[in-house]
Every structure is written in structure tokens, then in C-alpha cells.
Amino acid sequence: MIEIVHVGLGPLGQKMVRSAVERGSFRLVGAVDVDPAKVGRDVGEFCGIKPLGITISGTLDEALRGRSPQAAVVTTVSSLAAFEPQLAALAKAKLPVVSTCEELFFPWRRQPELARRIDQICREQAIACVGTGVNPGFLMDYLPAVLTGLCQKVTGVRVWRIQDASVRRIPFQQKIGAGLTLEEFEAKHKAGTLRHVGLPESVDFIADRLGWHLDRVTESREPVTAARDVTTGYKPIAKGMARGVFQVGRGFAGGNEVITLTFRAAVGEPESYEEIQIEGDPAFRSRIAGGINGDIATCAVTLNAVRSILAVSPGLKTMADLPAPSWFATST
């Protein structure tokens, strides 16, 4: 049993708590959320499972009173700047941290000063910290990099994560803009609320592992427009409206596009799949037909990283620095 404290009880955090409890390999000893409406409630009941006898605390200090978890699982923010003060408090409490903060996954190129500061805090407090999840964290970055381990030569890495959102949660369909007019989509996009965060970090991670110095990283984002009426989602989508989002992250080296990461999530997408194409020697394609459910897998990848974070030296780590991820059973 690995004893953990959970920080951040939004929809993902709630699912993480349910996954951790169901798993049997973790013992939740504390839970934190800043929302006064959540504080004081039993975390199990709040997350929709049995009472766990653990009350949601408003602060980390309070959650840790009389308890010594081995690690913290953090599902609070996507932005590294917002994450820094949270990390500082966790580090002061000597807690190794696994977080779904997307920008934490590989901040070394885009936010080097902040990355160095976080690394420094971790080293001073002798704890390790990693950002992970299914994406960023696994399918579009870690796994493609690992697959290049089969190669004598690599000239390009292309990844597709294509999802039919019809079968996903309503909040997910809303998050990708399904059912918005193109004007609404554009407005939400500009407000920064309509995007998958972390594609440039995934590009940077791959380049770093392969020793490629990129001249340029770009990210495009546009609506997937319904060519006809679509009725497979949580609400009907009329022809001409957005049925999802299409994002492409690209990395260029020496004028060549060496990394292309394509993320497409839309209601009514004909097929879900994960595909990785490695150009080189050998050249090959690896494909997971049907794709991977992001809700389950993000929780799984994060929880599976908890064992790994306990095994490494202090500092801001990437998934590549940790022992190989895998599911594991821990006897009580």
C-alpha cells in the first residue's frame, strides 16, 4: 500500500480518488481542495463512492496533521506558474509529487526559468516531482519516444490521437467545442478555454529525448466542422457547426518538419485510434485501434507514476527519468 494525499477535487480529481480507492494499491490519507463548498465533506462520499472517513481539508497543512503520506497526487491546474506555489508547499512538507499539470510535463524549453526554479525547490527539499497523464505524459510523447528505441536511425516522428467524442462524457464534448457555432468556438478559443493543453510540451519532450535541437515549434487549433447534421453526441449538432477540435503540434529542425502531433477529438468521428509512425530504420507504424479512453488512462498513468516517483533522486523529473511505467499490484 502506498499512502497518498490528494490535492484538487475537480472532476478529474474525483475520478482519480475513485480510481485510487478501487485500485487497492493505495491508501488515501488526506484530501485537499480550496473550494469552501467541498471542505469538511467526506472525500469518499463527495467523490461518489463509500465514505472513507477522511474529511476534505481546505489547506495542505490541515490535511497532513498527524498523517505522513508517501506522496501527493495533484490535479489542480494546467499552468506551471499557478502550480509553482502549490509545489513549494508540497515540497516543504517533503512530499514527492505526481501531477497532471500539463505544462509540468516538459517545461524546459518553453518556461526554462520556472522549470529551473521548481527543480531547485525539489532538490532543496529532497523530493522528486513529475508531470504526467495520458496526454501529455504517455500516448503522444513518452510512447513514441520509447518506440524509437527500436531504431538505428530516426528522421521523423508522427503521432495521431483521433477520438470519436460521441462516447465520451458531456463535459468532454463541451470542452472540445462540440455543438458550438464557429463564432462561439472562435470566442472560446480566444479565451483559452477550448484547447488541449500540452501539445508543444509533447513536441519538446520528443525532441529532447532524441537529441534534436528544434528551430521552431508551432501549434495550430481549429474547429472540426460538421459536414452534415450529427446526432451521436449529447445534443444534436447542425451542419456547419463545430463538432470538435483539431490541433496539430509541429517541431522543425533544419527547415524540416521532424515531429508532427495530430490531436483530433470530435463528435461523429468515424474511428477512434492512436497511431505512431516512426520514420527511419526500421520505419514502422504502431496502432491501437479503437483508441484509449482518456479519462481512465489519465488516472491510471498518474497513479502508476506514484510508485516510480518514490524510486528516483530529487528534482523536477520527466517520465523518461522514471523507472518504466507499468500497472502494478501491491499486496497489503
Add this chain to the structure above:
Amino acid sequence: MIEIVHVGLGPLGQKMVRSAVERGSFRLVGAVDVDPAKVGRDVGEFCGIKPLGITISGTLDEALRGRSPQAAVVTTVSSLAAFEPQLAALAKAKLPVVSTCEELFFPWRRQPELARRIDQICREQAIACVGTGVNPGFLMDYLPAVLTGLCQKVTGVRVWRIQDASVRRIPFQQKIGAGLTLEEFEAKHKAGTLRHVGLPESVDFIADRLGWHLDRVTESREPVTAARDVTTGYKPIAKGMARGVFQVGRGFAGGNEVITLTFRAAVGEPESYEEIQIEGDPAFRSRIAGGINGDIATCAVTLNAVRSILAVSPGLKTMADLPAPSWFATST
């Protein structure tokens, strides 16, 4: 540039040297083989490339005279017992070791005393050592274990490595028994010369990563018999003769077959592919259509592990203990 010494110049060792030189990320500074017919020759010329100005030595001591490589790449034996004295000499010379010795990949269950002894030698001499390659080392063990990192629950791991040997080297076709009568196949099988080594080690590695305690590991091996005349290999194979080998490694826990690794290499096999099926939540299949060329990939996986072995603490490691494998470019 990573400076290496290469030990063992059989067919695989020769290909490894060619790959290392071609790669541009390694500088070969010494080469060893015990065969007097090879000693004294230029290693580049002997391996079929340009002269490298490095003479093949008969002993490690001689190869290291005046040179300080950072690591040794060892392609000598499949047996761990035979590997031990070689490792002892390399460790004494303070050389981290990456080897294709199949039994070294995960010897902890089948040969625990020998594994402990090798681990002890490594720690005493403060070097790290790992056994790897494409199989064992990657496709049927490391990669399936990594893919379970996406899971909240895992109940079974099934792997297929299916190869049409028609397109492979003649020695490979011979190694898998293509063109033998079933009696010849059986005789060679009994002599131990007709097998893929390492399937039980792959089963053990997966179980160890997942925390499964296996009651039993089995390995079956049988000829793939030609149902009709086959003419796609290096020589015609008559109906009723062996056209290749079919091996299955199985791991059982609590009476259930939780791990099944199927290796099938035969001339005239309709399709080559790598497939991994994870049973659990999520359940999924990952497939590389066309398969991975084992000759290229074994050299690649081994060379890519050299960077990783330099980054870890002393001891006998497994691929799971090393930083994530990946191809890499190193500037000079």
C-alpha cells in the same frame, strides 16, 4: 560521442559494430574476440566496412591498453553462467556493460543466485550492467509492461511476435529450422541449437513489473510444418518438413494463464506483425503491422541502451530500471 569497446565478433557482433560506426554517436576504441582467426585484423575491415585503425584483440586487457572507453557492448553468449566470468573481467575494468546475453535480461527468478552474484560484482566495482535486445529486451516484455502503464486494472498480457522468415538472412532461416525434416528438427531441438532463448525471462520480467507472483512458467517449442511446398525461402521446403519454429511462453498465477507470449518465425508465414493485447481496464490491442526486423532492432536497442546505462546507479539492472529507451543523436 560515447566511447565503447565491443566484445564478441560473431555475426551479431559484426552487425553491432557496423551499426555503431554508421550511427555517428559512438566511437569504437577497442574490439575483442577470442577466435585466433579474428585477432590482429582491423575490426572495421573484418566487419565489412572501412578500416577503423583498431585491431581486434584476443583479450580485454589488451584491448583496453591505453584506452578508456565509457562502456562495453557485449555480444558473446546466451547463457548467464558463461557470461559471469566475462562480466567479472569487464567490471574489474570499471566498464558499464550492455549485453545481448538473453538470460541476463531478467535472471532473478530462474537463476537467483547467479543474478545476485553478478549484481554483487557490479556493486563492488561500481558499474551498472543490463541485458537487452529486441527480444528479450523490448518487443515481448519491456513494451507490453510499459503499455500496462495506461491501465487501471490488468488481468492478462498476451503478446504475438509473428515473422515471415522468407525475407530474413539465411542463417536466421537455418536457426529456426526451416527446411529440416521433423526428425532433424527434433534432434536439433534436443541439442538446444534450435530455439529462441529468453521467453521465460520475458514472462518473468512482465510478472515482476506487474507485481504478479507466478506459480508456474512454461515454455513449449514445436516445428511449424509445411502444409504444402514452400518456395519463398533460401531453399525449397517440401510439404511435411519444418518451415520454422513456434514457441509459447506462459505464466500462471492462481491457476490462471495471465501471461502468454507467442513467438512464431517461419518461412512462408502469410504476415509478419507484432501484437500486444492488454486485458484489463482499458483493454486494448497495439499492433505493428509488418513487424520489426530483428537484426536491425537488436543492434539498435542495445546501442540505445548504452546512453541509459551511463545514467544509473551500480548493479545488475533491468530495462525497467533504466531511463526510457530512445534513439538519440549525439553531436560530436
